[in-house]
Amino acid sequence: MATAGGDADPPQPFPADLDDNGFPSLPSSPAATTSSGGFAEDFYRSGTDWSSLRAPPPRRPPPEGAPGLKTKGKEGGSLVQSSLFQAWGAERLRREGAGAGESSLVQRSLFQAWGIEGPKREGVGAEDPSPSPSRSGSWSGRKRRRGGPDEASAAAAAMNPRTCPFYKKIPGTPFTVDAFRYGEVEGCSAYFLSHFHHDHYGGLNKKWCHGPIYCSALTARLVKMCLSVNSDYICPLELDTEYVIEGVTVTLLEANHCPGAALIHFRLSDGKTYLHTGDFRASRSMQLHPLLQRGRINLLYLDTTYCNPKYKFPPQEDVIDFVVSTARRYLKKQPKTLIVVGAYSIGKENVYLAISQALEVPIYTDASRRRILHSFGWMDLSKRICSCNQSSPLHVLPLGSVNHENLKKYLGTLNQRFLAVLAFRPTGWTFSEATGKQLDLIKPSSKGSVTIYGVPYSEHSSFTELKDFVMFVRPLKVIPTVNVGNAASRDKMQAYFREWLKGS
DNA sequence: GCGATCAGAT
DNA sequence: CACATCTGATCGC
Numbered sequence: 001m002a003t004a005g006g007d008a009d010p011p012q013p014f015p016a017d018l019d020d021n022g023f024p025s026l027p028s029s030p031a032a033t034t035s036s037g038g039f040a041e042d043f044y045r046s047g048t049d050w051s052s053l054r055a056p057p058p059r060r061p062p063p064e065g066a067p068g069l070k071t072k073g074k075e076g077g078s079l080v081q082s083s084l085f086q087a088w089g090a091e092r093l094r095r096e097g098a099g100a101g102e103s104s105l106v107q108r109s110l111f112q113a114w115g116i117e118g119p120k121r122e123g124v125g126a127e128d129p130s131p132s133p134s135r136s137g138s139w140s141g142r143k144r145r146r147g148g149p150d151e152a153s154a155a156a157a158a159m160n161p162r163t164c165p166f167y168k169k170i171p172g173t174p175f176t177v178d179a180f181r182y183g184e185v186e187g188c189s190a191y192f193l194s195h196f197h198h199d200h201y202g203g204l205n206k207k208w209c210h211g212p213i214y215c216s217a218l219t220a221r222l223v224k225m226c227l228s229v230n231s232d233y234i235c236p237l238e239l240d241t242e243y244v245i246e247g248v249t250v251t252l253l254e255a256n257h258c259p260g261a262a263l264i265h266f267r268l269s270d271g272k273t274y275l276h277t278g279d280f281r282a283s284r285s286m287q288l289h290p291l292l293q294r295g296r297i298n299l300l301y302l303d304t305t306y307c308n309p310k311y312k313f314p315p316q317e318d319v320i321d322f323v324v325s326t327a328r329r330y331l332k333k334q335p336k337t338l339i340v341v342g343a344y345s346i347g348k349e350n351v352y353l354a355i356s357q358a359l360e361v362p363i364y365t366d367a368s369r370r371r372i373l374h375s376f377g378w379m380d381l382s383k384r385i386c387s388c389n390q391s392s393p394l395h396v397l398p399l400g401s402v403n404h405e406n407l408k409k410y411l412g413t414l415n416q417r418f419l420a421v422l423a424f425r426p427t428g429w430t431f432s433e434a435t436g437k438q439l440d441l442i443k444p445s446s447k448g449s450v451t452i453y454g455v456p457y458s459e460h461s462s463f464t465e466l467k468d469f470v471m472f473v474r475p476l477k478v479i480p481t482v483n484v485g486n487a488a489s490r491d492k493m494q495a496y497f498r499e500w501l502k503g504s
Numbered sequence: 505g506c507g508a509t510c511a512g513a514t
Numbered sequence: 515c516a517c518a519t520c521t522g523a524t525c526g527c
Contacts, residue, residue: 198519205507305516344518400514400520427517460517483516 194278195261218260255280258347276301282469300475313456338418342402362386365396428458
């Protein structure tokens with residue numbers, strides 16, 4: 001029963017509202033069967049489950065100074081940056097329940113307090129991003145109507161693929177995650193952005209006016225730089241720092257996905273704890289995080305991009321070693337080789353950074369990517385970037401242009417400075433089962449002077465990594481956020497979750 | 505002509 | 515199959 005009751009009040013129990021597939025139990029909602037299932041039904045369900053949002057959209061935030069955002073040192077407002085558990089190992093997390101107090105405001109790094117190194121920001125880090133549920137197909141977008149719960153319009157909204165799906169809403173809070181393409185989401189007064197990939201920030205543009213956008217500081221810079229969103233809406237949060245936002249304690253954790261990507265940890269005033277992974281690559285070191293070591297997770301919103309045992313790939317370090325040694329070998333044989341690494345907007349930086357470090361060459365890429373890379377503020381990366389394509393044998397190009405036809409052409413534009421091209425396409429899905437284990441088995445595709453390697457460099461968790469992570473976290477419930485488009489896929493994933501969590 | 509949206513390609 | 519766009523067509527203003 002997706003009760004309507006919780007409006008405005010204490011967060012209601014949530015898991016009870018989910019079926020075995022992590023989907024909201026259908027209330028006796030009428031018309032639910034209008035369509036033949038699949039997308040339409042999913043979106044119908046999504047569209048009709050408002051139980052996960054708390055009542056009245058606290059009127060649109062005044063675009064003056066981050067809506068309720070009080071940064072370090074200031075007080076008041078609905079966001080309070082609070083002291084992270086003093087001396088972690090020894091003391092307890094701030095008392096649950098009493099936690100939401102809005103007073104203290106000491107910013108403290110979790111890792112500092114905990115006595116270990118913060119998340120690595122260099123060396124090897126990024127992985128392969130994942131998409132979020134894709135849009136559904138075939139309705140022409142009709143205008144959203146707000147207001148009246150009249151059934152006709154409710155049904156219309158329900159059928160509208162632009163209705164925010166339930167798995168982007170955080171129950172008992174007025175929050176959504178990566179839900180910008182639906183216009184104003186009813187009941188949502190704070191919009192979280194997990195990372196800066198198009199399928200997650202889609203819908204953000206200069207006309208955005210539906211509420212504050214909370215994200216990591218790095219993601220915030222990218223939003224500001226690339227999307228011309230009114231910066232009054234952008235609310236940067238530091239990693240590993242507790243903030244109280246609308247009465248909920250929120251902490252961002254390194255997601256090991258692309259630069260700026262974060263897991264989002266919510267602790268409600270009633271003690272319930274939810275973790276949204278955004279897109280992430282799970283790892284052992286992630287399990288060391290204090291927030292995952294202690295305390296129970298009630299609900300896990302999981303990046304299930306590769307939630308199938310056929311997805312196996314090596315640790316990113318192994319792939320990087322392979323790429324580096326391959327590059328060395330080709331350069332030795334032909335010193336006038338151009339090394340190319342393909343990449344989307346952000347992500348895969350560690351592949352070319354590692355080559356740059358190992359071969360002691362700068363990184364060339366075009367002006368728009370340079371601007372983005374510099375915005376990370378990673379000196380180890382920035383100091384290696386150059387703007388002259390003749391000055392470096394290491395170029396970063398858009399992934400789409402890393403094919404034989406383009407590379408041959410590209411080589412031709414470089415004035416004989418190079419005689420051959422060795423290119424890498426780091427993607428999470430171009431690999432055979434075999435090469436997932438044995439990198440040496442990867443066979444390049446060669447044509448004339450151009451050689452292209454597809455390498456299994458993933459910025460999403462492999463099946464095994466997902467399993468380890470879920471078994472470690474032992475959430476009471478898992479809500480997949482990817483591959484939820486059809487029921488068969490959902491059932492399969494849920495069967496894995498059950499298996500992993502049985503007896504837990 | 506522009507931006508937003510969508511089908512299809514890569 | 516998938517990734518995360520990218521391109522090109524269509525629609526609305």
